[in-house]
Amino acid sequence: MSGPRIAVVDYGAGNLVSIEQALTRVGAAVTVARDAEALRGADALVVPGVGAARPAMERLARAGLIDPIREWIAADRPFLGVCLGLQLLFDGSDEDGAQTLGVLGGRTVRLEDTPTLPHIGWNQVVRTAAHPLFDGIDDGADFYFVHSYVGAPIDDAVVAATTEHGRPFVSAVARGPLLGVQFHPERSGDDGLRLLANFTGLVAASAVAA
Amino acid sequence: MLRRRVIPCLDVADGRVVKGTRFVDLVDEGDPPELAERYAREGADELVFLDIAAAPERRGTLLDIVERTARRAFIPLTVGGGVRTVAEMRDVLRAGADKVSLNTAAVADPTLISRCAARFGRQAVVVAIDARRRVADSGREAMTLDEPSWEVVVKGGREATDLEAIAWAERAVELGAGELLVTSMDRDGTGDGFDTELLRAISSRVQVPVIASGGAAGPSDFVAAVRDGGADAVLAASIFHRRIHSIAAVKAAMAEAGLPVRLVPEAAA
Numbered sequence A: 001m002s003g004p005r006i007a008v009v010d011y012g013a014g015n016l017v018s019i020e021q022a023l024t025r026v027g028a029a030v031t032v033a034r035d036a037e038a039l040r041g042a043d044a045l046v047v048p049g050v051g052a053a054r055p056a057m058e059r060l061a062r063a064g065l066i067d068p069i070r071e072w073i074a075a076d077r078p079f080l081g082v083c084l085g086l087q088l089l090f091d092g093s094d095e096d097g098a099q100t101l102g103v104l105g106g107r108t109v110r111l112e113d114t115p116t117l118p119h120i121g122w123n124q125v126v127r128t129a130a131h132p133l134f135d136g137i138d139d140g141a142d143f144y145f146v147h148s149y150v151g152a153p154i155d156d157a158v159v160a161a162t163t164e165h166g167r168p169f170v171s172a173v174a175r176g177p178l179l180g181v182q183f184h185p186e187r188s189g190d191d192g193l194r195l196l197a198n199f200t201g202l203v204a205a206s207a208v209a210a
Numbered sequence B: 001m002l003r004r005r006v007i008p009c010l011d012v013a014d015g016r017v018v019k020g021t022r023f024v025d026l027v028d029e030g031d032p033p034e035l036a037e038r039y040a041r042e043g044a045d046e047l048v049f050l051d052i053a054a055a056p057e058r059r060g061t062l063l064d065i066v067e068r069t070a071r072r073a074f075i076p077l078t079v080g081g082g083v084r085t086v087a088e089m090r091d092v093l094r095a096g097a098d099k100v101s102l103n104t105a106a107v108a109d110p111t112l113i114s115r116c117a118a119r120f121g122r123q124a125v126v127v128a129i130d131a132r133r134r135v136a137d138s139g140r141e142a143m144t145l146d147e148p149s150w151e152v153v154v155k156g157g158r159e160a161t162d163l164e165a166i167a168w169a170e171r172a173v174e175l176g177a178g179e180l181l182v183t184s185m186d187r188d189g190t191g192d193g194f195d196t197e198l199l200r201a202i203s204s205r206v207q208v209p210v211i212a213s214g215g216a217a218g219p220s221d222f223v224a225a226v227r228d229g230g231a232d233a234v235l236a237a238s239i240f241h242r243r244i245h246s247i248a249a250v251k252a253a254m255a256e257a258g259l260p261v262r263l264v265p266e267a268a269a
Helices: A017-025 A053-062 A066-074 A189-209 B032-041 B056-070 B086-094 B104-108 B111-120 B165-175 B196-203 B219-227 B247-256
Strands: A005-009 A029-033 A044-047 A079-082 A106-110 A119-127 A141-147 A149-153 A159-165 A167-175 A178-181 B005-013 B016-021 B024-030 B047-051 B077-080 B099-102 B125-133 B150-154 B159-164 B179-184 B210-213 B233-236
Touching (some): A017 A029, A017 B056, A044 A066, A053 A066, A119 A167, A141 A189, A149 A167, B005 B210, B005 B247, B024 B032, B032 B047, B032 B056, B056 B077, B056 B086, B077 B125, B086 B099, B099 B111, B104 B111, B104 B150, B111 B125, B125 B165, B125 B196, B159 B165, B165 B179, B165 B196, B179 B196, B196 B219, B219 B233
Parallel strands (some): A005 A029, A044 A079, A079 A178, B005 B233, B047 B077, B077 B099, B099 B125, B125 B179, B179 B210
Antiparallel strands (some): A106 A149, A159 A167, A167 A178, B005 B016, B016 B024, B125 B150, B150 B159
């Protein structure tokens, strides 16, 4: 039997090969979704992406994916946002004033008081609470980041991990099956693969439960 | 705390990894995806591919190598060499690169930097600057040793420009570069150490990360590039390809000097 079916949303925002390959490596059956039809039959949704919010939202709108993604999250189905895919969950972005998906309260804001910007490289992800997404990974393990903006949730309860560059910022969120990471697990070596394996395991468990 | 990165650079020509001295005398060093996977295992924080042949008709070969590498090495990959348009950058990113470095084409048309940054975000745009130290000569009376300056060279070091390297670095960042890859052409492949004066001159003037390149001989050079040059990341090729020093040994020296590095426990020495 093959692994859980994970749809990776392709809206033209950069490197899809890595996330697709990494999820495949950890046992998921990956499909690349370019429209709402392609989400049918998926057990989980992964929204990757780098860059600015406005062009990303415009491309999601053109692909007819904004409402399907909102409905997916509203139905409490497994979701992982990576980097820009996490930022898009908030109400809006200070980067270009774009209105984003609005499924998490808060805004995407610029990193402040940083020694360097963009924040590029490996940095420590420190958990604020235990979460199965990080099973088997040391607290404070290094993950790869490449960004200048970051989601700032209003509700502290959704914060799963933080990282420091200049000031501490939120590097992972979790609200039930809605998960998001600011770093790139698909580019973070063995710990990144472990995190994606944990996600795939959570998806498999919820697919069985459903 | 953000780690200082150690980045093996793979110069690629016709589908193979090669390395020369001062950009010439190329020697075959291996298969790109294979070397990339080995470096990822040994603790590389990131990889850089530079297509030094960069012939348009061989574009497909490069994209194939990028994709095969992205499927084997789960660490970030920057690809440079011969990217002249937004569409070419898109192709390289879609093949599996995380960042693209622009060099000659950005000098010829600086708006390429802003157009690529607008399309893919500045974090995906690395501007590579090949710099050569200017020396005072009879024709240039004003130049003194007190005020070092560097000129930008392009086309793999074959062509001089009238650009001053520090001014070009600042301009590139204004236009949208998210990172600068600074290579000292005087030091490239010589093992004379990084040009820390050049690195410091640039890193002190820009907020984006600076990757030091050109001249690494041993672990102490990596320490100097960060401590004296202000580099955020350090790149080297031949010392890793020829197994003169391991990534682990370089990182151990950096850690010993008090620099934050990502130590990979299972890294082969």
